[in-house]
Amino acid sequence: MSVAIEVQNLRCEFRVNAGWFAAEKRVIAVDDVTFSVPAGSVLGIVGESGCGKSTLARLILGLLKPTAGTVLVDGKRLFDLDRKARARLIQPVFQDPFASLNPRHRIKDIVALPLAAQGTFSRAEIERRVAQILERVGLSAAMGERMPSQLSGGQRQRAAIARALVLEPRIVICDEPTSALDVSVQAQILNLLADLRRDLGLTYLFISHNLAVVEHVASEVAVMYLGRFVERNETDALFRAPGHPYTQALLQSVLTPEPGRGVPDIGLGDAMPDPANIPPGCRFNPRCGIAVERCRRVAPTPMARAPQGMVECHLA
Amino acid sequence: MSALLDIEDLEVMFGGRSAAVRGASFQVEKGETHCLVGESGCGKSVTALSIMNLLARGGRRSAKRMSFAGTDLLSLSDREMARLRGNRISMIFQEPMTSLNPAFTIGSQMAEVLTRHKGGSRTAALERAVELMGRVGITAPEMRLGQFPHQLSGGLRQRVMIAMALMCDPELLVADEPTTALDVTVQAQILRLLATLKRELGLAILLITHDLGIVARVADRVSVMYAGEVVERAPTAELFRSPQHPYTRGLLSCVPVPGRVQRDRPLGSIPGVVPAIGPGFAGCAFRSRCSHADASCEREIPRREAAGAHDYLCRLAPQFSEPQPA
Numbered sequence: 001m002s003v004a005i006e007v008q009n010l011r012c013e014f015r016v017n018a019g020w021f022a023a024e025k026r027v028i029a030v031d032d033v034t035f036s037v038p039a040g041s042v043l044g045i046v047g048e049s050g051c052g053k054s055t056l057a058r059l060i061l062g063l064l065k066p067t068a069g070t071v072l073v074d075g076k077r078l079f080d081l082d083r084k085a086r087a088r089l090i091q092p093v094f095q096d097p098f099a100s101l102n103p104r105h106r107i108k109d110i111v112a113l114p115l116a117a118q119g120t121f122s123r124a125e126i127e128r129r130v131a132q133i134l135e136r137v138g139l140s141a142a143m144g145e146r147m148p149s150q151l152s153g154g155q156r157q158r159a160a161i162a163r164a165l166v167l168e169p170r171i172v173i174c175d176e177p178t179s180a181l182d183v184s185v186q187a188q189i190l191n192l193l194a195d196l197r198r199d200l201g202l203t204y205l206f207i208s209h210n211l212a213v214v215e216h217v218a219s220e221v222a223v224m225y226l227g228r229f230v231e232r233n234e235t236d237a238l239f240r241a242p243g244h245p246y247t248q249a250l251l252q253s254v255l256t257p258e259p260g261r262g263v264p265d266i267g268l269g270d271a272m273p274d275p276a277n278i279p280p281g282c283r284f285n286p287r288c289g290i291a292v293e294r295c296r297r298v299a300p301t302p303m304a305r306a307p308q309g310m311v312e313c314h315l316a
Numbered sequence: 317m318s319a320l321l322d323i324e325d326l327e328v329m330f331g332g333r334s335a336a337v338r339g340a341s342f343q344v345e346k347g348e349t350h351c352l353v354g355e356s357g358c359g360k361s362v363t364a365l366s367i368m369n370l371l372a373r374g375g376r377r378s379a380k381r382m383s384f385a386g387t388d389l390l391s392l393s394d395r396e397m398a399r400l401r402g403n404r405i406s407m408i409f410q411e412p413m414t415s416l417n418p419a420f421t422i423g424s425q426m427a428e429v430l431t432r433h434k435g436g437s438r439t440a441a442l443e444r445a446v447e448l449m450g451r452v453g454i455t456a457p458e459m460r461l462g463q464f465p466h467q468l469s470g471g472l473r474q475r476v477m478i479a480m481a482l483m484c485d486p487e488l489l490v491a492d493e494p495t496t497a498l499d500v501t502v503q504a505q506i507l508r509l510l511a512t513l514k515r516e517l518g519l520a521i522l523l524i525t526h527d528l529g530i531v532a533r534v535a536d537r538v539s540v541m542y543a544g545e546v547v548e549r550a551p552t553a554e555l556f557r558s559p560q561h562p563y564t565r566g567l568l569s570c571v572p573v574p575g576r577v578q579r580d581r582p583l584g585s586i587p588g589v590v591p592a593i594g595p596g597f598a599g600c601a602f603r604s605r606c607s608h609a610d611a612s613c614e615r616e617i618p619r620r621e622a623a624g625a626h627d628y629l630c631r632l633a634p635q636f637s638e639p640q641p642a
Binding site: 049152154182183185191211212213216235249250253254256263268 | 354356376411458469470471472483491499500503504505508526527529530531533534535552553554555566567568570571572573579582583584585586587589642
């Protein structure tokens, strides 16, 4: 099977001004991340806010330059490609369909823009493709004439998906695509994304903080903590037998609709992760319930975990 | 025994045209957690704000009954309501950053609640603040007194909001999506805290949420809202075991349940969107999205009993046999 995304030793640092007279701080948002996504599959990435998952998405889209490391998309180095070629290969769907669509353009013009920007499509061809993709995502031709403010949240997210797919990319980066939507609409959008992937042979990188949603859509899941993948595995294996204490805590904190079970005690302290101040040793040790002396001194390295995953923990 | 909070036929209008709440009725008993659940725009937050008399300008409320511990809330003057608010009924909001004042320290904001309502010295109020911050699990509470809201994480800010809401020993806590802006791990910690406070202080909680997982885990009783109406009311276990209203059933089928995922099968979803409801709207507001709808749904809908304390707003007779899709 061919590889759609290959990321090697990717690292991204930001320099942050800490105050007028204080020294500059370095925030390591993505720290030595390596993974690959086979074509046609879905890699889910989960983690808390500030763990670097959106930064990772921006790096893979080429919207940010990494400090170190390489990104190969469909076998080509992302930074060797020009913007137009990149746009034909990889496209984003963002969280907030209220902010990601230009409020002063009609939906069909928004969807047509990626085609027009390529500069190689005739007007008739653009119209044909826009009509086709709008129908495919479940928007009527009449919707195409409207402005974003005249659409509901779910309809806007459909328009954002149409815009992402109109160039027929191979890969779609979905960054929290349903987090701003109501549950009944979320289900519609998740079903649409699943249909599109099957019919068009797409590869998704699916970023979400909602583990139940990730379990539903992803074939493989990576858990991110303070810029690193601390665990990665096939979805069923990861949900059945999580190896990392952080993965375990995340899974426990999912509130399934089962009455009478109460709210679980996930056993995490209230030390919040701070990417500007990553602790020595294992980066999770201040919140970990089972940390030992070694965890405070030595950073764990990735270890293989059945069936084909990895985990970064001394005790897993 | 009469309920602590008793609301009957609440209506809230904005600008005389759109009705945000249309005849909602529910009761919150002493010491129980009552969840108002529904999707955006269903009127659940407006219901909470109208209880607190904090509706935005242009909002008008009316009700057959709106009483708190035997006091008629509708007849209170603004000044009388201000004495109740933050004192015997307190409220926490979704976004703790916007509901704390960024220009004042945590200590002075917390102390003000107590000195304003109960009088007494500022020193005593600060002591109470430290005690409560310890109680809600804030580490180093003395240090927090001098800190500003922006120096705290989201989870800590929400804990400060809860501690502040408890300053005057309220009987009712109204919590509007208190964990929606937080990470799942922090959400679990905050919800556990609310459950502990309810048990230890005998606090009644009106919890507003869109998350059925939260409802299942913390509520004693549930009211499901749709388009400004309470369409189903039931004890929590009963609601999840045998939901009656087609909207409740649809909502439950939309939620992916971890461990019971079938990746090849689509999730259940509710087709269509919430209709615009203008004056003179009659009948069931869900009928345009409901697979059981027929002509009789355009007439007035009866409230049916499914079991004791379980009723719903639909013409369909109760069904108990059909197992729920996971």
